[in-house]
Amino acid sequence: MIFISFAIFAQEKKAGDEALGSRKYDDFEKPEVCGTSCHVDFFQQWKQSMMSQAYTHHWDEIEYFKLAVPHAEKDPKVAGVKAGCNGCHSPIAFLAGDVPPPKPEAR
Numbered sequence: 001m002i003f004i005s006f007a008i009f010a011q012e013k014k015a016g017d018e019a020l021g022s023r024k025y026d027d028f029e030k031p032e033v034c035g036t037s038c039h040v041d042f043f044q045q046w047k048q049s050m051m052s053q054a055y056t057h058h059w060d061e062i063e064y065f066k067l068a069v070p071h072a073e074k075d076p077k078v079a080g081v082k083a084g085c086n087g088c089h090s091p092i093a094f095l096a097g098d099v100p101p102p103k104p105e106a107r
Helices: 002-011 031-035 040-047 058-074 091-095
Strands: none
Touching: 031 040
């Protein structure tokens, strides 16, 4: 299953804004799947990093939903922040076209 998901993903060449909505949530495994089978060391390093906590705590919700999204909706200069920030901070939601993504409390 993991190989099939990877093979499908590898065939897709979309990047940046073109990648928005190009995937489904079901195309991805939970990090623990990779961390307990193939990439144990990388998973342990990632798990201890701030990146593993991206978009999972209350501050992200405040910063994004209460500050960035309203600002992006009012000012065309920063409109890209509504989706663009999610490419790194909530990449699976971005690829699934879930912009704005579900709030962190929804997990």
